[in-house]
Amino acid sequence: MHSILPWAVLLAPLVSATVITLFTLRWKTLSSFISVAAVLVSFICGCLIFARPDIAARRFIWIDVAGALTVPLGLTLDQLSRMMLVLVSGIGAVIHIYSLGYMRDDEGKSRYFAALSLFMFAMLGIVLANNFVMLFIFWELVGFTSYVLIGHWFYRDAAAAAAKKAFITTRIGDFGFMIGILMLWMATGSVVFAEIAPRMSMLTTHPVFLTTTAVLIFCGAVGKSAQFPLHVWLPDAMEGPTPISALIHAATMVAAGVYMLVRVFFIIQASQIALLVIAWIGAITAVMAALIATQQNDIKRILAYSTLSQLGYMVMAVGLASNDAAMFHLFTHAFFKALLFLSAGSVIVMLHHEQDIWKMGGLSRKLPITFVTFGVGALALIGCPPFSGFFSKDAILALAYEHNTPIFAVGLFTAFLTAFYVIRLLVIVFFGKPRSESARESGESPPVMTGPLIVLAILATLGGFGFFARNFLMLPIEKEVATFVPALAIVALILGSGLAIALYSSRASEPLDIELLRHKFYFDEFYAWLIDWTQELLARISAFVDRWIIDAGVVGGSSRGTWGIGALLRLIQVGNLQAYVFLFGLGIVALIYFAVLR
Amino acid sequence: MITLGDYLIVSGILFAIGFAGVMLRRNLIIILMSLELMLNAANLSLIAFSRFRLQSGGLPDYNAQVFVFFIITVAAAEVAVGLAILVALFRARQTTDVKDISQLRF
Numbered sequence: 001m002h003s004i005l006p007w008a009v010l011l012a013p014l015v016s017a018t019v020i021t022l023f024t025l026r027w028k029t030l031s032s033f034i035s036v037a038a039v040l041v042s043f044i045c046g047c048l049i050f051a052r053p054d055i056a057a058r059r060f061i062w063i064d065v066a067g068a069l070t071v072p073l074g075l076t077l078d079q080l081s082r083m084m085l086v087l088v089s090g091i092g093a094v095i096h097i098y099s100l101g102y103m104r105d106d107e108g109k110s111r112y113f114a115a116l117s118l119f120m121f122a123m124l125g126i127v128l129a130n131n132f133v134m135l136f137i138f139w140e141l142v143g144f145t146s147y148v149l150i151g152h153w154f155y156r157d158a159a160a161a162a163a164k165k166a167f168i169t170t171r172i173g174d175f176g177f178m179i180g181i182l183m184l185w186m187a188t189g190s191v192v193f194a195e196i197a198p199r200m201s202m203l204t205t206h207p208v209f210l211t212t213t214a215v216l217i218f219c220g221a222v223g224k225s226a227q228f229p230l231h232v233w234l235p236d237a238m239e240g241p242t243p244i245s246a247l248i249h250a251a252t253m254v255a256a257g258v259y260m261l262v263r264v265f266f267i268i269q270a271s272q273i274a275l276l277v278i279a280w281i282g283a284i285t286a287v288m289a290a291l292i293a294t295q296q297n298d299i300k301r302i303l304a305y306s307t308l309s310q311l312g313y314m315v316m317a318v319g320l321a322s323n324d325a326a327m328f329h330l331f332t333h334a335f336f337k338a339l340l341f342l343s344a345g346s347v348i349v350m351l352h353h354e355q356d357i358w359k360m361g362g363l364s365r366k367l368p369i370t371f372v373t374f375g376v377g378a379l380a381l382i383g384c385p386p387f388s389g390f391f392s393k394d395a396i397l398a399l400a401y402e403h404n405t406p407i408f409a410v411g412l413f414t415a416f417l418t419a420f421y422v423i424r425l426l427v428i429v430f431f432g433k434p435r436s437e438s439a440r441e442s443g444e445s446p447p448v449m450t451g452p453l454i455v456l457a458i459l460a461t462l463g464g465f466g467f468f469a470r471n472f473l474m475l476p477i478e479k480e481v482a483t484f485v486p487a488l489a490i491v492a493l494i495l496g497s498g499l500a501i502a503l504y505s506s507r508a509s510e511p512l513d514i515e516l517l518r519h520k521f522y523f524d525e526f527y528a529w530l531i532d533w534t535q536e537l538l539a540r541i542s543a544f545v546d547r548w549i550i551d552a553g554v555v556g557g558s559s560r561g562t563w564g565i566g567a568l569l570r571l572i573q574v575g576n577l578q579a580y581v582f583l584f585g586l587g588i589v590a591l592i593y594f595a596v597l598r
Numbered sequence: 599m600i601t602l603g604d605y606l607i608v609s610g611i612l613f614a615i616g617f618a619g620v621m622l623r624r625n626l627i628i629i630l631m632s633l634e635l636m637l638n639a640a641n642l643s644l645i646a647f648s649r650f651r652l653q654s655g656g657l658p659d660y661n662a663q664v665f666v667f668f669i670i671t672v673a674a675a676e677v678a679v680g681l682a683i684l685v686a687l688f689r690a691r692q693t694t695d696v697k698d699i700s701q702l703r704f
């Protein structure tokens with residue numbers, strides 16, 4: 001049944017972004033309410049679509065080059081995208097409402113909400129796109145809005161630099177993604193998911209081509225989902241406002257990479273090598289980010305590294321050929337990570353934008369609601385049994401145990417590290433004595449901020465249970481090993497949290513000091529060095545060519561040549577009439593000599 | 599018998615005198631007069647050409663003579679303008695010596 005609902009979901013935020021940018025930039029409160037209304041429209045329409053599986057969207061032809069390329073504007077509405085629709089618009093709605101409180105006194109509130117609406121449009125576009133061209137366009141749009149929102153406080157150098165870093169780093173991945181799409185189009189002659197699927201045989205007969213294509217498409221996810229080695233932008237993206245960190249850099253945009261992988265899984269699964277590459281990239285990201293997180297001191301950065309680590313788990317699950325496990329973890333992670341970020345945001349605002357955990361402490365009494373919600377998020381993140389993270393992480397670990405023992409070991413070690421750094425964070429921030437003036441004087445956040453926290457806390461608790469999650473997505477099938485693996489996971493969890501409590505309870509400063517981890521494995525330094533030796537060198541050579549050959553040689557040369565000849569000719573311009581007559585006569589004689597006598 | 603060559607030699611001598619005058623004399627009035635001399639040298643050669651280039655009916659080629667009338671007219675106008683400039687210059691500078699008027703240069 002055709003309905004306008006799917007298009008309404010997609011276009012409501014776009015309308016809001018347009019209206020705010022064009023008309024209501026001056027009325028900040030009005031702008032914020034337009035944006036919230038738009039996301040609520042999206043959410044309600046999303047729920048209606050979710051409840052009515054027979055709804056389909058009208059399809060338009062956008063580009064039609066006969067025989068070569070047809071790009072329709074169509075929306076996919078299968079179980080996967082309907083789940084993501086509710087998830088993205090739901091979390092988006094919660095975060096819009098939270099932003100009303102968080103950004104209340106911000107100068108650029110209208111700009112913020114316009115960009116937020118534009119982001120919702122782009123993200124819903126990724127979820128609903130039914131072909132690679134649309135997907136890629138929304139993919140870039142998401143990257144752009146992420147850039148705008150990270151750089152919201154652009155007058156801070158760190159924020160401006162982080163925005164640039166995020167944009168450029170993800171662009172590197174997107175370049176691979178684009179080549180992958182072009183290769184796929186070259187091989188199958190179509191960019192529509194549903195049309196490529198039956199033509200896969202054209203690809204499977206060329207294993208090298210197929211693997212290259214799959215890995216290149218994965219590059220897009222590496223950039224957007226911040227996987228090793230392009231993970232460096234995500235922690236820096238925490239320079240943006242905290243609701244942005246929660247929405248874009250934890251719950252939705254970074255998960256877009258995983259969603260895309262699941263969406264094109266039918267291509268990737270045909271290549272065992274590509275799957276292996278994906279699984280290992282995921283595993284490396286998971287353990288590396290967890291290791292780095294143990295030595296960070298900024299509350300949002302720790303959460304950012306935990307996001308990296310959890311995204312690593314999801315990518316790992318895709319690499320182990322289980323979409324269901326990946327989407328399950330994406331689903332639960334979206335709730336508890338948004339919850340963690342928003343709780344952290346509540347702490348940060350109440351402490352007057354203090355983000356150093358060593359300046360917090362003892363906040364469990366000052367911010368009781370935030371403490372409880374943060375605790376729920378933390379327990380879900382480390383995979384403590386009744387909370388949602390336990391079920392989804394367990395599904396991935398069981399899967400790894402079944403398919404690939406080394407990856408399972410890495411996953412288990414990551415689970416141990418996760419428990420360690422999350423409990424470390426919890427202990428330092430919420431227990432012990434307050435370690436700064438602002439921590440001693442803080443109070444609880446307003447209801448507009450705690451309300452979304454409570455909603456998300458409930459979802460983070462329920463999200464993993466079969467009776468709740470089954471309504472939204474296919475749950476991975478339970479296997480016999482399912483008793484052995486959770487036991488190991490719980491042992492890792494207890495070890496990790498026990499170690500963290502033993503090390504960090506009632507400490508006033510960091511007892512461990514591991515240089516390598518504190519410097520994030522020197523990735524930034526390495527990239528700086530690499531850029532210095534490649535791009536910077538190239539830039540210097542081009543600058544030399546431009547400055548000395550083009551500017552000084554061609555442009556300056558012709559100017560100086562003209563000047564020089566002018567200076568020479570000036571010598572014969574003496575102002576004496578008779579000298580001119582003499583030269584004139586000489587000229588005539590020369591002319592006659594050359595024209596007549598020769 | 600006076601040939602075309604004789605006329606042209608006279609015309610050339612006149613032109614050379616005129617040119618030498620323009621080149622060597624300092625007084626602007628003399629220079630102007632020398633210019634007229636050069637013009638008339640040209641006129642003389644034109645008339646000679648006209649006279650010695652007979653058409654089919656034994657008539658001379660009048661084109662050159664018409665040309666000479668034009669030159670005489672233009673020369674008259676030129677003298678009028680030239681003398682006017684000379685008077686204006688003399689009023690401004692109290693001199694007609696070309697050595698004293700060499701400011702117009704870079």
